[in-house]
Structure formats: C-alpha cells, structure tokens
Amino acid sequence: MTLSRRGFFGRTAVSAGAMLVPATPIVPVAPTDLGAAGATGAADAAGVAPGSEVTVVLKVNGKTTRLAVDPRVTLLDLLRERLRLTGIKKGCDRGQCGACTVHVDGRRVLACLTLAAAVHERTVTTIEGMSKGDRLHPLQRAFIDCDGLQCGFCTPGQVMSAAALLREGRPRTDEGIREAMSGNICRCGAYPNIVDAIKKVAP
Incomplete structure (x- = not known):
C-alpha cells in the first residue's frame, strides 16, 4: 500500500503516542504528595465543594495558630498570605528551586508542594523562627x-x-x-x- 506524506506522518504520530502509554497501571498518589496544581485536581476529584474550608491547627515558630483554610491551599501560601511570614520565598512554585524550604517537625520540606491541611497539629519553623530577637542563628x-x-x-x-x-x-x-x-x-x-x-x- 502506498502512503501519502500526510498519511505517513499521521501513522508515525499514532505509533509514538502508543509507546507513551504505561504498561503498568497508574497508582493514585496521595494529595499530600502533589504540588499545588496537582493538589487542586485531587481535591476536585475527591468531591471537595468550592468554597469549603478545613480547620488547621499548627505551631509556627513557637506560636500555636488556628486557621480555616481551603483544603487546596499550600503551606507556602498560608505562611505568606495568611500569616505574613514573607521571609519564605515563592520562587518556581514547582518544587525545583528550594526557595520555599521550611522545617516541619524538624525536617526540611518544600512548602510549595505541601498542603496546609497536611501539617495539621505539626510544628513549622520558618526563617523568621531561626533567630532569637536580634540575635542571629x-x-x-x-x-x-x-x-x-x-x-x-x-x-x-x-x-x-x-x-x-x-x-x-x-x-x-x-x-x-x-x-x-x-x-x-x-x-x-x-x-x-x-x-x-x-x-x-x-x-
């Protein structure tokens, strides 16, 4: 059978697409392991109603805080927008630059890839909590x-x-x-x- 140039490229594209299909089933990822965009999609899939909020209690830099937040809000946005802790920076917002690194229970995490709801009842330390008044760490x-x-x-x-x-x-x-x-x-x-x-x- 003779293929036209258009037909050849069409079949090549279909074949290439078929090779991208995984041979094993895709395992669902927990929302806490997703980035901001992924977390939003997971929340929508889970049936979270638009405008609904969850209560988050966390200790930030030694001070316990109780907040009502959208379940899709990241820890980065909660710290910067709600608590005004702007020492933490929003760089790539994709977990690739490390500018948003904070400590959660003493371990370093990327705040842009961490849902605020995932740190409920946990201890968070930001750069503001490293110094003691005017005495630098x-x-x-x-x-x-x-x-x-x-x-x-x-x-x-x-x-x-x-x-x-x-x-x-x-x-x-x-x-x-x-x-x-x-x-x-x-x-x-x-x-x-x-x-x-x-x-x-x-x-």
Whole structure:
C-alpha cells in the first residue's frame, strides 16, 4: 500500500503516542504528595465543594495558630498570605528551586508542594523562627561573614536547608555538602561561599 506524506506522518504520530502509554497501571498518589496544581485536581476529584474550608491547627515558630483554610491551599501560601511570614520565598512554585524550604517537625520540606491541611497539629519553623530577637542563628551569621548571599532571594531557603543538613549529620566534605544542598538553587552562583558558611558552623 502506498502512503501519502500526510498519511505517513499521521501513522508515525499514532505509533509514538502508543509507546507513551504505561504498561503498568497508574497508582493514585496521595494529595499530600502533589504540588499545588496537582493538589487542586485531587481535591476536585475527591468531591471537595468550592468554597469549603478545613480547620488547621499548627505551631509556627513557637506560636500555636488556628486557621480555616481551603483544603487546596499550600503551606507556602498560608505562611505568606495568611500569616505574613514573607521571609519564605515563592520562587518556581514547582518544587525545583528550594526557595520555599521550611522545617516541619524538624525536617526540611518544600512548602510549595505541601498542603496546609497536611501539617495539621505539626510544628513549622520558618526563617523568621531561626533567630532569637536580634540575635542571629549561627548559620545566618556565617552566611553574612562568608558572603554566602548576593541578591538574597534564595538565602532563607538555603539557611533552612543548611540547618537541617547539620541536624541530620550529613557529610561535612565539600562534595557532601553540595550534594545535600543540591535542591536549593542560587541564581547568583554563590555556591562556594555557601559551602564555606556551612563548614564554618559544622561541628
């Protein structure tokens, strides 16, 4: 059978599409594992009525807060828009830059990929909770001393990740620190100084 040019490309496209179909069933992902867009879709699929709210109680920087929120709201938006904790930054909003890193029960998480409802009755620490009044956290001071920041946009997330890295007992070598901090992007390229700042505080 002779194929026209249009027919050839049409069949090629169909064949390519068929190869993209997974051979195994797709396993549903829990809403707490989804990003903001995915969380919205999951909430809609679960039958959450538009305008409905859930009560979230959480301890943020040592202060217990009770809020009524849309179940699709991310922790990032709750902290910035509702609690006015603007030290946490909204960068890519896709979990790729690390600017929104906070601690939940002492572990670092990306707030843009975490639903606010998922942190109910948990402890959240933001960059504002790292210092004690005017006394900076040792990592904050080290970032200044080592010139580990330029524009400063990524710095809160960098500090939060670095604090978790030290608490986790990660490797203290340059390579180990770079690997553990690889989820935090510095568009200014201050990486060597960031490594120096972390090594300065590391025991």
